Amino acid sequence: xxxxxxxxxxxxxxxxxxxxxxxxxxxxxxxxxxxxxxxxxxxxxxxxxxxxxxxxxxxxxxxxxxxxxxxxxxxxxxxxxxxxxxxxxxxxxxxxxxxxxxxxxxxxxxxxxxxxxxxxxxxxxxxxxxxxxxxxxxxxxxxxx
Amino acid sequence: xxxxxxxxxxxxxxxxxxxxxxxxxxxxxxxxxxxxxxxxxxxxxxxxxxxxxxxxxxxxxxxxxxxxxxxxxxxxxxxxxxxxxxxxxxxxxxxxxxxxxxxxxxxxxxxxxxxxxxxxxxxxxxxxxxxxxxxxxxxxxxxxxxxxxxxxxxxxxxxxxxxxxxxxxxxxxxxxxxxxxxxxxxxxxxxxxxxxxxxxxxxxxxxxxxxxxxxxxxxxxxxxxxxxxxxxxxxxxxxxxxxxxxxxxxxxxxxxxxxxxxxxxxxxxxxxxxxxxxxxxxxxxxxxxxxxxxxxxxxxxxxxxxxxxxxxxxxxxxxxxxxxxxxxxxxxxxxxxxxxxxxxxxxxxxxx
Numbered sequence: 001x002x003x004x005x006x007x008x009x010x011x012x013x014x015x016x017x018x019x020x021x022x023x024x025x026x027x028x029x030x031x032x033x034x035x036x037x038x039x040x041x042x043x044x045x046x047x048x049x050x051x052x053x054x055x056x057x058x059x060x061x062x063x064x065x066x067x068x069x070x071x072x073x074x075x076x077x078x079x080x081x082x083x084x085x086x087x088x089x090x091x092x093x094x095x096x097x098x099x100x101x102x103x104x105x106x107x108x109x110x111x112x113x114x115x116x117x118x119x120x121x122x123x124x125x126x127x128x129x130x131x132x133x134x135x136x137x138x139x140x141x142x143x144x145x
Numbered sequence: 146x147x148x149x150x151x152x153x154x155x156x157x158x159x160x161x162x163x164x165x166x167x168x169x170x171x172x173x174x175x176x177x178x179x180x181x182x183x184x185x186x187x188x189x190x191x192x193x194x195x196x197x198x199x200x201x202x203x204x205x206x207x208x209x210x211x212x213x214x215x216x217x218x219x220x221x222x223x224x225x226x227x228x229x230x231x232x233x234x235x236x237x238x239x240x241x242x243x244x245x246x247x248x249x250x251x252x253x254x255x256x257x258x259x260x261x262x263x264x265x266x267x268x269x270x271x272x273x274x275x276x277x278x279x280x281x282x283x284x285x286x287x288x289x290x291x292x293x294x295x296x297x298x299x300x301x302x303x304x305x306x307x308x309x310x311x312x313x314x315x316x317x318x319x320x321x322x323x324x325x326x327x328x329x330x331x332x333x334x335x336x337x338x339x340x341x342x343x344x345x346x347x348x349x350x351x352x353x354x355x356x357x358x359x360x361x362x363x364x365x366x367x368x369x370x371x372x373x374x375x376x377x378x379x380x381x382x383x384x385x386x387x388x389x390x391x392x393x394x395x396x397x398x399x400x401x402x403x404x405x406x407x408x409x410x411x412x413x414x415x416x417x418x419x420x421x422x423x424x425x426x427x428x429x430x431x432x433x434x435x436x437x438x439x440x441x442x443x444x445x446x447x448x449x450x451x452x453x454x455x456x457x458x459x460x461x462x463x464x465x466x467x468x469x470x471x472x473x474x475x476x477x478x479x480x481x482x483x484x485x486x487x488x489x490x491x492x493x494x495x496x497x
Contacts, residue, residue, distance in 0.1 A: 002436055002438065002447050002450045002451050002452070003436065004436045058193075058197075103193060103199070103229065103231055104199055104200075104229035104230055104231070104260075105193060105197055105199025105200075105229045105231070105232065106193070106199075108199055108200060108201050108229070108323075109199070111201065112201060115423070124374070125374055125375060126370065126373070126374020126375075127374070129369050129370040129371075129374050129375065129376070130370045130374065132369050132370075133326040133327065133368075133369035133370040134326070134327070136323050136324050136326045136369060137324065137325075137326040137327050137328075139321070139323075139324035140324070145231065
């Protein structure tokens with residue numbers, strides 16, 4: 001009779017370990033804000049990003065009645081705070097999106113525009129993904145449909 | 146089985162592209178890709194349409210050999226295609242695996258409904274080539290009888306093919322690989338694959354059942370800011386199954402009294418993948434396989450029954466959102482008494 005080989009038992013251990021925080025390698029203390037180019041870099045990024053968003057046919061309708069300069073100022077402040085730039089952003093993401101009827105597809109299209117803009121501005125990948133991860137986690141407060 | 150041998154091809158005699166059946170399938174696949182690309186470009190302007198592929202590139206994964214969205218050998222918790230909670234997505238795939246003694250061709254399609262339910266179909270053709278005649282010789286040698294004296298279902302001859310159809314259902318329970326960041330919460334789905342092996346007499350002669358099911362629960366986790374600041378993906382599955390070689394050699398086996406036994410086994414599996422860019426990932430997969438006893442409790446039974454856990458290392462690339470190519474080195478180990486069944490795996494996937 002054939003009996004099982006020993007790899008099987010190792011798989012259990014490995015599999016369980018993998019579901020634990022496989023990734024503790026968050027470059028702790030990395031100065032992402034500097035990688036975005038500090039205040040000037042963040043402003044330039046947000047400017048290019050919003051300019052791309054408002055002409056993106058997938059989501060431009062959401063911004064038809066938006067005060068664009070105010071949106072840019074708020075995003076620059078928020079991104080600065082998220083990336084350790086010592087800014088204070090205090091708006092409720094839930095409240096500002098409550099009436100917009102944002103879909104997951106629209107949320108993702110915006111994320112897509114953001115990383116395309118960051119690619120174009122040659123922001124280092126780790127800094128890009130740090131910001132994307134923090135924004136992605138806001139989906140429950142932003143998407144209402 | 147023997148009567149239709151002449152229409153079957155030997156994997157060792159012809160190249161893949163010369164096989165008319167393969168050519169037909171590949172052209173069907175290309176037609177599928179073109180149709181999908183057309184639908185996608187037509188709906189891209191609409192913005193919020195139901196087929197608008199609202200999820201981000203690569204989040205529909207590639208297609209596992211059993212037809213589900215996943216890696217190469219494991220289904221993952223993600224739902225096939227790019228549909229969001231308000232959309233419908235789908236995918237088609239073609240996979241070819243060359244092993245020293247066998248060739249596997251698999252193709253199929255899946256549809257994802259509202260990022261909640263996935264329905265899939267896959268067809269697998271497992272060509273024995275010249276190996277069939279070798280197996281005949283080994284079996285005849287064991288019985289001390291001429292090959293012609295073997296029972297018909299146990300005569301493979303040259304160019305035989307084992308095939309199975311697999312229907313899959315997957316339901317996402319909770320979680321989202323993209324949105325669940327800064328938390329350990331994975332995306333979790335449960336699923337089932339129902340297999341119908343088309344070589345009924347052969348499978349029964351082995352002491353197995355030609356049809357059966359594999360149940361699984363899959364937990365997938367994507368870290369957007371993972372290792373090296375890149376995406377890192379991990380998946381852990383538990384399979385409940387009595388499949389032999391994933392159903393290619395049927396389901397269940399024999400107990401000591403020679404009676405059919407279909408005790409289900411709990412089998413772990415996992416996948417890991419590290420993205421190099423947003424559209425290219427390398428990874429490793431492991432899938433434990435049940436070890437049943439086929440034929441009988443004798444040397445022949447031991448030889449035919451020997452099963453290995455499946456493993457692969459893979460490179461997956463998305464040249465465009467709607468297309469992916471996966472190349473892998475698959476290590477399937479022993480299959481039907483023949484050890485070292487390891488080889489190159491190539492898979493093409495089109496999604497919307």
